[in-house]
Structure formats: structure tokens, C-alpha cells
Amino acid sequence: MYTRRTLRRTRTGATLLAVAALLVAGCSSGSTTSSASSAGPAAEAAALKPLPSSTPAALTPYYEQKPRWRDCGAPGFQCATLKAPLDYAEPSAGDVRLAVSRKKATGPGKRLGSLLVNPGGPGGSAIGYLQSYAGVGYPAEVRARYDMVAVDPRGVARSEPVECLDGPEMDAYTRTDVTPDDERETDTLVEAxxxxxxxxxxxxxxxxxxxxxxxxARDMDIVRAALGDEKLTYVGASYGTFLGATYAGLFPDRAGRLVLDGALDPSLPARRLNLEQTAGFDTAFTAFAKDCVRQSDCPLGGAGTSPETVGKNLKSFFTELDARPIPAGDADGRRLTESLATMGVIAAMYDEGAWQQLREALTSAMKENDGSGLLLLSDSYFEREADGAYTNLMFANAAVNCLDLPPAFASPDEVREALPDFEKASPVFGEGLAWAALNCAYWPVEATGEPQRIEAKGAAPIVVVGTTRDPATPYRWAQALAGQLSSARLLTYEGDGHTAYGRGSECIDSTINTYLLRGTPPTDGKRCS
Structure with missing residues (x-):
């Protein structure tokens, strides 16, 4: 299901700047429970067990690696390659090459070590995020004291990326109808x-x-050792919170200052994760709808129009596109379909800074028969480049999700049975997100993971950050993760958008900066706006 990315998108205004932390978005995984609402409570999930504190002899060569840094990317950045075992249960079976990048601490002040960052996904490039944003955009006082470091997880971007479809094939996949009206359309979706x-x-x-x-997470511990750090200092967003929490659960004695922003609840089966995230997108859409009708250029309703009516108007537009896609000014001849338009709207839910762009795109599509604005938003969501190529975001997203948890649905019949729950959670997005969660049913590799509570007993204080109207990682998930982690401090941002750090709240930013620089965590339950 994830997440994320996430999609976590770092924006200035309505301009998409960085990587996605994709969650549902057609790459979901989860429980095979027969009813979306019948998944058991988090308390029924087993606790993740920590690994032994001593390093097994077979892994010692990996932990003793020394990175050979070389200049790369923008000025000031360096890159290196480290190795990790392909299979930790059988280290002699081969290696995985991990791409690592850093920007050394700029000073002044005593260096505090390395700060690893991960923007989410799964599938978002941490190195891309570091070099385009975190390495230059994180607070100067943080960059002064820490070497800013990123590692692309195995299968992602520069670390032996999983590839699935070429550009034209991916174009066909993204425009596949995910609200099938009959058996023929259902068969087409399954075949996709x-x-x-x-x-x-x-x-x-x-x-x-x-x-x-x-x-x-185990790879991150090898990276930590290669960097010479006794403990891991880490900021993870969206899916990156699951990665960071998993690290803390496996290595609680090596978990240093961890910030988990836009948290996932690791104890839930993914059908329930999908359902709750669908409700999260509905919460975000309601906030957008209320704002839209206050603006003079809202194409979905005027002043006083209820969010429910705004949603019905948008759903009617999607239905029209299902029957008749519209031109999108695309050099490759693509037209705006229902599925692409839906993804464009969902992309704008991640940051309220994109709401104006969404209004303009909807106005062009609904009133001028021009789908180019929504197609641009959808392309940003899927990380489609101008030349028609795609990054491996969506491929890695599915690969990780479908391995982490069993499939949410085993058949189209199970999706149909769950549709009422999903459509109740979101009248606008529920149907499409339910069908999107079917993808892992056809995955060529069986899942190895399962829902687990993460307690990380003995870990240093961990800051868990939740945004009250977060579309992709509902606030309840942050509350749940904070309730599981034995040393968690919950920090709440009362606002819109996905994640909170670096998005304009001085209260959030100063609280997290103080924790990273001084090791002083916030009071549990602190709230910011």
C-alpha cells in the first residue's frame, strides 16, 4: 500500500521539487482478510524482535567496509558504493551494491556525526532527495553540524534498481481504467x-x-558502521518512518536521534492500511473542497457549496472522462483519462501549496477541454520524465510493498465485496483505490513480511510526527506508532498536507532542530500549528 510514497512531494508553492513518498496509488499490499473492516486490532500483531547486539562473523566484512568517496552531482557532494549481502540468512549467496552520497558538515561547531535522510516511497531516491533538497535546504545549523547522508535502498534508483516496463508500456499501464464497469474491463485491469x-x-x-x-533497515546499519557512527541519526518521511522504526526495532541500542515524520502504523494489515489511507485522502479532499469554494476560480462549485457536492461534481467529471478522454496537449498523443485525472488530483492533495495549481488544471479540463494541467500533475506523481521515460519509483514501490505484506485482495470478487467500505471512506477516490490494491495478488514473489508492532525497547527517545489532515499517512497512524514505540514522543502539526518538517511551521521546525542538535526531545503530545 505505501505507502509513500509516499507520495511525499517537497514543493515550493505549486512547483513539484523532489521525490515522492508513495503510498496507495496503485501499489498496495496487505491482508487477505475477507472484509476490509474485519482486520484485527493492532494489539493482535506480534512485536518485531530485535537482532542480537553482536555482529555475526559472516557479516563482519560488510561492517568493516570503508567508503571510497568521489565527487559527484552538484558541488560539495560525494558518492561511494558499499556492499550488503543479498540474503542475510545466507551471506555467501552474493552481494547487493548500495549507492551512498554525502555532503560534509559545513561548520562552525563540533561535528555531530552523520544524519541519514530518507524521503519515503518505498521507491523514492534518497540520494536524489539529498542532492536536490536536503543537502542544501535543511536548516543551516543542522547542515553545519552533521554530514548529510543518503543511501538509496536496495532496488531503488542507484542501488540496483528494479525495472519492470519501458516508457510506452508504463504509459499504457498508468492509463488503465481502475474503476472497471464490467467483466471485460476487469479482465483488462487484471491483465495490466x-x-x-x-x-x-x-x-x-x-x-x-x-x-x-x-x-x-539492516543495510542502513552497515552504512552506519561504514560511516563510523556509533548510533544512527535519521530523519525519515512517510514510508521512511516505517524504515526508521524498523531499524529501531531491530537495533534499539544503536538508534540515536530518530525523527519519523508522517508516520505509518506497522501493526496493520494492508487492506486496513489501504482503507484508512483512502479515508485520509477524503479528509484532505474535504479541506481542499472547503478552500476551493471560497476562491473565485473554483470549477467545482461556488460559495456555500458543500464538500459533498464538490465531491459529486468531481466524480461526475471523472465519469465523463471514463467515457470520453480529452486532449492533453501531449507530444506522445496521450489523452487525459479518468485514471490519469484521478492521480493528478491525488498528487495535489499532498501539499496545500498545489491547490491553486489543481484549481487551474481542473478549470482547463472541465471548461476548456484541455487536460494538460491534470496530466502534468499525474506525470509528476508517477515520476514520468519529459522524454517519456519513468524513474523506477513505481517499480520499487510495488516490489517492496508486495514483499512486506501479503496481498490486500486475492481476487476481483474480494475487491467487489470491499467496495462499499472503500466508497464510504471516500466517495470520490474509494472505488479506484480499492481496485488499485489488487495489484499484489499477481506478484511473482510471495510476501515475506507481516504486520508487526514495533516497540524498540531500550531505544533513545524517538520523535514521531503526525499531521492532523495528512492525506497519505493519516494522523491516527502517528498516534498508533507513538503508542507502540517504548520511547516515542508524539509531535503533532495541526494542518494540511503530507508530513510537517520543513513545510513552514516554525514550531515544528524549531522543535525538531533542537532535538537533532541538542538531543532534547519535545514533551510527549506537543502540538504545533
Missing amino acids: FRTFAEGCGADAPRLLRHVSTVEA
Whole structure:
């Protein structure tokens, strides 16, 4: 299901700047429970067990690596490659190459070590995020004291990326109708999921079995050791919170200052994760709808129009696109379909700074028969480049999600049974997000993970950040993760958008900066706006 990314998108105004932390978005995984609402409570999930504190002899060579840094990317950044075992249960079976990048502490002040950052996904490039944003955009006082570091998780971007479809194939996949009206359209959707999965399996048959979050967390410990840090200092967003929490659960004695922003609840089966995230998008859409009708250029209703009516108007527009896609000014001849328009709207839910862009895009599409604005938003969501190529975000997203948890649905019949719950959670997005959660049913590799509570007993204080109207990682998940982690401090941002750090709240930013620089965590339950 994840998440994320996430999609976590760092924006200035309505301009998309960085990587996604994708959650549902057609790449979901989860429980095989027969009813979306019948998943058991988090208390029924087993607790993640920590690994032994001593390093097994077979792993010692990995922990004793010394990175050979070279200049790369923008000025001031360096890159290196480290190795990790493909299979931690059988270290002699081969290696995975991990791409690492850093920007050294700028000073003044005593260096505090390395600060690893992860923007989410799964599938978001941490190195891309570091070099385009975190390495230059994090607070100067943080960059002065820490070496800013990123590692692309196995299967992602520069670390042996999983590839599934080429550009034209991916174009066809993204425009596939995810609200099938009959058996023929259902068969077409299932075939699209099968083609996607088969492409991934053909590209990386061995690696596909070893891209789990647990393995990525273990890789981070090798990176920590190679950097010479006694403990891991880390800021993870969206799916990155699951990765960071998993690290803390496996290595509680090595968890240093951890910030988990836009948290996931690791104890839930993914059908319930999908359902709750669907409700999260509905919460965000309601906030957008209320704001939209206060603006003079809202194409979905005027002053006083209820969010429910705004949603019905948008849903009617989607239905029209399902029957008749519209031109989108695309050089490759693509038209705006219902599925692409839906993803464009969802992309704008991640940051209220994109709401104006969304209003303009909807106005062009609904009143001028021009779908280019919504197609641009959708392309940003899927990380489609101008030349028609795609990054491996969506491929890695599915590969990790489908390995971390069993499939949310085993068949189209199970989706149909769950549709009332999803449509209740979101009248606008529920149907499409329910069908999108079917993809892992056709994955070529069986899941190795399961829902687990993460307690990380003995870890230093961990800051868990939740945003009250977060679309992709509902606030309840931050509350749940904070309730599981034995040393968590919950920090709440009362606002819109996905994640909170670096998005304009002085209260949030100063609280997290104080924790990173001085080790002083906030009072549990602190709230900011």
C-alpha cells in the first residue's frame, strides 16, 4: 500500500521539487482478510524482535567496509558504493551494491556525526532527495553540524534498481481504467497488473525476493558502521518512518536521534492500511473542497457549496472522462483519462501549496477541454520524465510493498465485496483505490513480511510526527506508532498536507532542530500549528 510514497512531494508553492513518498496509488499490499473492516486490532500483531547486539562473523566484512568517496552531482557532494549481502540468512549467496552520497558538515561547531535522510516511497531516491533538497535546504545549523547522508535502498534508483516496463508500456499501464464497469474491463485491469508483475519478475528474479524493509533497515546499519557512527541519526518521511522504526526495532541500542515524520502504523494489515489511507485522502479532499469554494476560480462549485457536492461534481467529471478522454496537449498523443485525472488530483492533495495549481488544471479540463494541467500533475506523481521515460519509483514501490505484506485482495470478487467500505471512506477516490490494491495478488514473489508492532525497547527517545489532515499517512497512524514505540514522543502539526518538517511551521521546525542538535526531545503530545 505505501505507502509513500509516499507520495511525499517537497514543493515550493505549486512547483513539484523532489521525490515522492508513495503510498496507495496503485501499489498496495496487505491482508487477505475477507472484509476490509474485519482486520484485527493492532494489539493482535506480534512485536518485531530485535537482532542480537553482536555482529555475526559472516557479516563482519560488510561492517568493516570503508567508503571510497568521489565527487559527484552538484558541488560539495560525494558518492561511494558499499556492499550488503543479498540474503542475510545466507551471506555467501552474493552481494547487493548500495549507492551512498554525502555532503560534509559545513561548520562552525563540533561535528555531530552523520544524519541519514530518507524521503519515503518505498521507491523514492534518497540520494536524489539529498542532492536536490536536503543537502542544501535543511536548516543551516543542522547542515553545519552533521554530514548529510543518503543511501538509496536496495532496488531503488542507484542501488540496483528494479525495472519492470519501458516508457510506452508504463504509459499504457498508468492509463488503465481502475474503476472497471464490467467483466471485460476487469479482465483488462487484471491483465495490466499481471504484465507489470511479470516485467518486474523478468528483470530481477533474485533481487525481487530481497528488497524488504527489514533488509533495507539492516543495510542502513552497515552504512552506519561504514560511516563510523556509533548510533544512527535519521530523519525519515512517510514510508521512511516505517524504515526508521524498523531499524529501531531491530537495533534499539544503536538508534540515536530518530525523527519519523508522517508516520505509518506497522501493526496493520494492508487492506486496513489501504482503507484508512483512502479515508485520509477524503479528509484532505474535504479541506481542499472547503478552500476551493471560497476562491473565485473554483470549477467545482461556488460559495456555500458543500464538500459533498464538490465531491459529486468531481466524480461526475471523472465519469465523463471514463467515457470520453480529452486532449492533453501531449507530444506522445496521450489523452487525459479518468485514471490519469484521478492521480493528478491525488498528487495535489499532498501539499496545500498545489491547490491553486489543481484549481487551474481542473478549470482547463472541465471548461476548456484541455487536460494538460491534470496530466502534468499525474506525470509528476508517477515520476514520468519529459522524454517519456519513468524513474523506477513505481517499480520499487510495488516490489517492496508486495514483499512486506501479503496481498490486500486475492481476487476481483474480494475487491467487489470491499467496495462499499472503500466508497464510504471516500466517495470520490474509494472505488479506484480499492481496485488499485489488487495489484499484489499477481506478484511473482510471495510476501515475506507481516504486520508487526514495533516497540524498540531500550531505544533513545524517538520523535514521531503526525499531521492532523495528512492525506497519505493519516494522523491516527502517528498516534498508533507513538503508542507502540517504548520511547516515542508524539509531535503533532495541526494542518494540511503530507508530513510537517520543513513545510513552514516554525514550531515544528524549531522543535525538531533542537532535538537533532541538542538531543532534547519535545514533551510527549506537543502540538504545533
